Amino acid sequence: MELGMVGLGRMGANMAQRLAQGGHTVSGFDPSPEARQRVAAQGITPADSLQALVAGLSAPRVVWLMVPAGKIVDDTLDTLLPLLAKGDIVIDGGNSFYQDTLRRAQRLQEAGLHYVDCGTSGGVWGLTEGYSMMVGGADDALALLKPIFETLAPSPTTGWGHVGPTGAGHFTKMVHNGVEYGMMQAYAEGFAILERKADFKLDLHQVAQIWQTGSVVRSWLLDLTADALKQNPTMAGIAPYVEDSGEGRWTAKEALDLDVSAPVITLSLLERLRSREKDSFADKLLAAMRNGFGGHRITKE
Amino acid sequence: MELGMVGLGRMGANMAQRLAQGGHTVSGFDPSPEARQRVAAQGITPADSLQALVAGLSAPRVVWLMVPAGKIVDDTLDTLLPLLAKGDIVIDGGNSFYQDTLRRAQRLQEAGLHYVDCGTSGGVWGLTEGYSMMVGGADDALALLKPIFETLAPSPTTGWGHVGPTGAGHFTKMVHNGVEYGMMQAYAEGFAILERKADFKLDLHQVAQIWQTGSVVRSWLLDLTADALKQNPTMAGIAPYVEDSGEGRWTAKEALDLDVSAPVITLSLLERLRSREKDSFADKLLAAMRNGFGGHRITKE
Amino acid sequence: MELGMVGLGRMGANMAQRLAQGGHTVSGFDPSPEARQRVAAQGITPADSLQALVAGLSAPRVVWLMVPAGKIVDDTLDTLLPLLAKGDIVIDGGNSFYQDTLRRAQRLQEAGLHYVDCGTSGGVWGLTEGYSMMVGGADDALALLKPIFETLAPSPTTGWGHVGPTGAGHFTKMVHNGVEYGMMQAYAEGFAILERKADFKLDLHQVAQIWQTGSVVRSWLLDLTADALKQNPTMAGIAPYVEDSGEGRWTAKEALDLDVSAPVITLSLLERLRSREKDSFADKLLAAMRNGFGGHRITKE
Amino acid sequence: MELGMVGLGRMGANMAQRLAQGGHTVSGFDPSPEARQRVAAQGITPADSLQALVAGLSAPRVVWLMVPAGKIVDDTLDTLLPLLAKGDIVIDGGNSFYQDTLRRAQRLQEAGLHYVDCGTSGGVWGLTEGYSMMVGGADDALALLKPIFETLAPSPTTGWGHVGPTGAGHFTKMVHNGVEYGMMQAYAEGFAILERKADFKLDLHQVAQIWQTGSVVRSWLLDLTADALKQNPTMAGIAPYVEDSGEGRWTAKEALDLDVSAPVITLSLLERLRSREKDSFADKLLAAMRNGFGGHRITKE
Helix, strand or coil: CCCEEECCCCCHHHHHHHHCCCCEEEEECCCCCCHHHHHCCCCCECCCHHHHHHCCCCCCEEEECCCCCHHHHHHHHHHHHHCCCCCCCCCCCCCCHHHHHHHHHHHHHCCCEEEEECCCCCCCHHHHHHHHHEECCHHHHHHHHHHHHHHHHCCCCEEEEEEHHHHHHHHHHHHHHHHHHHHHHHHHHHHHHHHHHHHHHHHHHHHHHHCCCCCCCCCCHHHHHHHHHHHHHCCCCCCCCCCCCCHHHHHHHHHHCCCCCCCCHHHHHHHHHHCCCCCCCCHHCCCCCCCCHHHCCEEEC | EEEEEEEHHHHHHHHHHHHHHHCCEEEEEECCHHHHHHHHHCCEEECCCCCCCCCCCCCCCCEEECCCCCCHHHHHHHHHHHHHHCCCCCEEECCCCCHHHHHHHHHHHHHCCCCEEEEEHHHHHHHHHHHEEEEECCCCHHHHHHHHHHHHCCCCCCCEEEEEEEEEEEEHHHHHHHHHHHHHHHHHHHHHHHHHHHCCCCCCHHHHHHCCCCCCCCCCHHHHHHHHHHHHHHHCCCCCCCCCCCHHHHHHHHHHHCCCCCCCHHHHHHHHHHCCCCCCCCEEEEHHHHHHHHHCCCEEE | CEEECCCCCCCHHHHHHHHHHHHHHHHHHEHHHHHHHHCCCCEEEEEEHHHHHHCCCCCCCEEECCCCCCHHHHHHHHHHHHHHHCCCCCCCCCCCCHHHHHHHHHHHHHHEEEEEEEEEEEEHHHHCCCCCCEEEECCCHHHHHHHHHHHHHCCCCCEEEEEEEECHHHHHHHHHHHHHHHHHHHHHHHHHHHCCCCCCCCCHHHHHHHHHCCCCCEHHHHHHHHHEEEEEEECCCCCCCCCCHHHHHHHHHHHHHHHCHHHHHHHHHHHHHHCCCCCCCCHHHHHCCCCCCCCCCCCCC | EEEEEEEHHHHHHHHHHHHCCCCEEECCCCCCHHHHHHHHHHCCCCCHHHHHHHHCCCCCEEEEECCCCCCCHHHHHHHCCCCECCCCCCEHHHHCHHHHHHHHHHHHCCCCCCCEEEEEHHHHHHHHHHEEEECCCCHHHHHHHHHHHHCCCCCCCCCCEEEECCCCCHHHHHHHHHHHHHHHHHHHHHHHHHHCCHCCCCCCCHHHHHHCCCCCEEEEEHHHHHHHHHCCCCCCCCCCCCCCCHHHHHHHHHHHCCCCCCCHHHHHHHHHHCCCCCHHHHHHHHHHHHHHHHHHCCEEC
């Protein structure tokens, strides 16, 4: 079927390419001319503007947004909405906060448009392995979009699903990322303990490799960890500095709002904040307090 | 090669069976006559006593202990040691605490015997899928035992390894289990958040199934979780009561001893303790304090 | 000076009484006739309506809101605003979320009114001991209100302060309560450990009493804890059920928004959520997982 | 009464001085001649050796150990034991681990000696304010020692108590310190949040001062914190590096052994470990994993 992809960064370009390879008619827009040129070589029709992109699609039009979460989604919708007509479908395939999605869906519904949210996992590996997709939206929109999800997924029947009404897709993806934070932190702590146990001189790559087959902790994240430890067993040159990209803190806050105690997901996030805190006021104050009541030595900066 | 298995519970019996199927000559002892009878049907020679087991092996004898961690290991060694001769090998395949292993290895070394520790993962699935094994011990003992590990592992070259000196195997397995606690808790929290979000009416089994293919959080534990959610989507009839079997708390304490901050592994353990605490004194005292300073209502039992 | 108190629950009535005792001219409104009658006996002029309350004050009018955080504050402002004139001052002495305060201040400022936020600690003890007050607002409003704060505080110069612009008072009070959560949980855990150590048969009230004098952990909360343990050493009849009233979760979320890792404050809140979770889905799923990979027994409900 | 103090560091010297000022006959030994000279000026009889110290005491002798926890206690007992006679009393006033105390008490009991453990709080302030003391031991020994504790405590009846059999004193002090860790971390996090909220430009010393009177979080630790913030509002020149001195990790481990979930005390300890970890392997591995699955940028060292 026909689809217009908005946003041709790595994720958007790869998804467009997987769709084109799967026999779909894909056009694409990105403000960067280089990004447009890159996809042209892969069977995707580049459009110079959102207007041109929409003009090239036949009704009901399907537009897939693959842009960073936040204001850019709203700005893109501002431009898109006047161009679209009743019955058209906009899919947000990015990591938007599900409450933003609910708000946007309301806006599109008032214009007679469908808004579908697709939480997408798979990252840089999706082009070849397929994407895991949690989709929220109305039944009739989903019925129309089925061929697209069947092509993007690892197989037509696995790795994707219509999980609920609009918002449910991004909500599920948000929690997916929260779980991911917890798993990553669990592995990281485990390998840090192994690394610190100097008397056993453990080969961390070997341990990861053993765990990859037959063990209870085998996983795709462990496969990645094994690769990372193979390439760089001592993590040389890598700063102990861990970013977070939003979903983890949304999950932590959502858990609070739902009165669910989620200590491991929450602590995984706090550890990332902590990794970026090289000059902790709390720790300085603790050192000062210890000096105050016990005369304990303060380490000078 | 020839091996005597001590302990024919599910784990020991399955390992003996996998070895027998792999062409090894396996005898086995268990205090339970029923356990001995069961393995006899699977090509394993049952022995009525440790004495008989050892008498039936040719030197250098290889005895594999698959008994619960703790005093039983020491008791078994008390009986075994006088029966063994210089150059014989005892393997502890159970979940012993690595410091107990170091102590026992010292004792066996003084008697000229080898002590090899094998941290074994794979549980009830090992018979068919193979076991993941982290092995500690001396090089010459390991060289002799190689055919055994090659048969027990998922394949001769995957899922097992000689990770270091005696103790290193159980140490690595201990940390493996710590990581497992963290991963399990991460999944459990994630699904609890999804379950609590009533307005989306999410089908947790469907979500697990989507995540199983292509997602960043796919893993063997997730496969199990999907199975559990398929059989019992609401966890009906299951008490919110989570046991722990030692390795998690050893890992948490070891991390403290090594000055490694491991909040996620540690909190995963605390959550299990918490699940068994139905009458928390701390919570009662908190309720009493709130009443004291703010006049907040106390819920009566 | 002259002040109208809106909300004559325990907190509002006590504050009005302390002000009247301090020589101020205090009137008060509460929708409950009983509440109005109660304060009339304490030298406070009851008003039948907000209209009557405002009508009885001379300009610049000072109205102190002591109503529950949330919608009631906005509703009260809806009624109050048309009654007030340029230069009048509204003080919110409740536990409002500081971002609501910022929004409300904006609204009042547009009408030429001052909005002052006073985070108030001291609870049921404030009438006799004085209130600890963190005040946010404009300098000129604060200059006018100084006599009120000097009367409400433990002494004219202690226990209160103008901490910053509007919003800063409620922000500081919010963090105060976050710290309170952490301290309470620290004590609760400590006494729970002492209580569990059965072989020492410790008298928890005695321990609290020892700590009250000379120790590093002495505090007002410990005084309360000692009282609670004296009256009810075993916490008999008290359910292990701990409410939270908003400030803790605001603090936890604010810390995330500020990228500050605050694990102890956050975990203190999660423990309260946990205390109310008697049928944890997460724990049931963990039990089911353990059964899946290790054949571990599930406890039936 | 008569007492010999072993260890004339700051704590021991101050306690000896408070006892001498209270009318007791105090002698003291320390390997450092300077330490011995210092106390001589304060009415304490210095002894050149443990032998001389014991020789100068009349039976039943009372010897108070104020030496660092660990091997030094055992070494001191090795020397002392042959010098003492049946009925003599040794008090360990230091921060020994209570299980070491139980072991040592067993040894002394076999020699007919009493062993009394006194968990001592109050640090550098004890000389003037008195010490908070949690004492474990046999009733008859305690009856004899009562005058000593009445002098050391803030008053004869407050701040000290006989909490249980030998070991109970150090156990209670250990938990006291665990609670202290939690409280300190709660304050530290609170002030760190206040400090980070740049738009309110809060004066942290002012906030601490407000909280010191009338608030729910007032405490002696807060008084110290206010002092620290007065002297150094920005914590300039202080490294964010927090030591721990044993009791916190003993408490965390003991909670695990007792199956008590103590997340706040435990996390307070982990935060201290974390403060000393400037090159976290876990964080580096997390950064490498993020790069692996999402192509996220790694920060170079």
